[in-house]
Amino acid sequence: MEDTKMENFSRNKEEYQPKMLVFACNWCSYAGADMAGVSRLQMPPNCRVVRVMCSARVGPEMVLSALFKGMDAVLVLGCHPGDCHYSEGNYYTRRRALVLEKMLDLLGIAKERFQVRWVSAAEGERFARTIREVVDQVTSLGPNPIDTSLESLDRKWQKSENSKSEARNSKQIQMTKIKNSKQKTK
Numbered sequence: 001m002e003d004t005k006m007e008n009f010s011r012n013k014e015e016y017q018p019k020m021l022v023f024a025c026n027w028c029s030y031a032g033a034d035m036a037g038v039s040r041l042q043m044p045p046n047c048r049v050v051r052v053m054c055s056a057r058v059g060p061e062m063v064l065s066a067l068f069k070g071m072d073a074v075l076v077l078g079c080h081p082g083d084c085h086y087s088e089g090n091y092y093t094r095r096r097a098l099v100l101e102k103m104l105d106l107l108g109i110a111k112e113r114f115q116v117r118w119v120s121a122a123e124g125e126r127f128a129r130t131i132r133e134v135v136d137q138v139t140s141l142g143p144n145p146i147d148t149s150l151e152s153l154d155r156k157w158q159k160s161e162n163s164k165s166e167a168r169n170s171k172q173i174q175m176t177k178i179k180n181s182k183q184k185t186k
């Protein structure tokens with residue numbers, strides 16, 4: 001399946017549209033998204049914006065879950081350092097992101113698939129530019145390999161089950177042959 005996905009990607013590179021989930025904090029980045037909308041700035045249509053009260057609300061399990069469920073990238077947007085409505089939320093986000101990046105690296109996920117950026121309420125242009133940049137980076141990477149690795153795990157499991165049942169069958173055949181030859185010799 002992974003090969004098919006990558007084959008389709010290389011065949012239809014022009015048409016490939018990555019799916020991106022954007023978590024935007026209520027007090028700055030979500031307002032920045034509004035500003036981009038009101039200013040009618042051009043943005044790729046392939047992202048879904050989820051409003052959270054603070055970027056620190058986005059736990060690693062939310063990022064991993066989105067990636068495991070087929071999102072090609074997750075972008076977390078928060079207030080600029082020092083501007084968090086809850087004083088230190090974005091500092092936690094930044095530290096957590098460093099750990100999560102290492103975890104994704106171990107899983108073989110490109111670091112471009114998870115990014116944290118700062119966008120204030122007045123920065124509609126910056127919001128649109130960030131979305132365009134990340135979408136461009138992810139488009140060049142191609143489809144997210146995580147869900148395909150799950151499928152490949154499934155395939156491996158199926159393959160091992162098949163070989164186990166083949167081994168059982170051949171053992172049974174051998175036993176029957178031995179039994180039959182013993183009966184003949186009697």
Ligand code: FES
Binds near residue numbers: 027053083084085
């Ligand atoms: S409120 Fe925006 S990052 Fe915390």
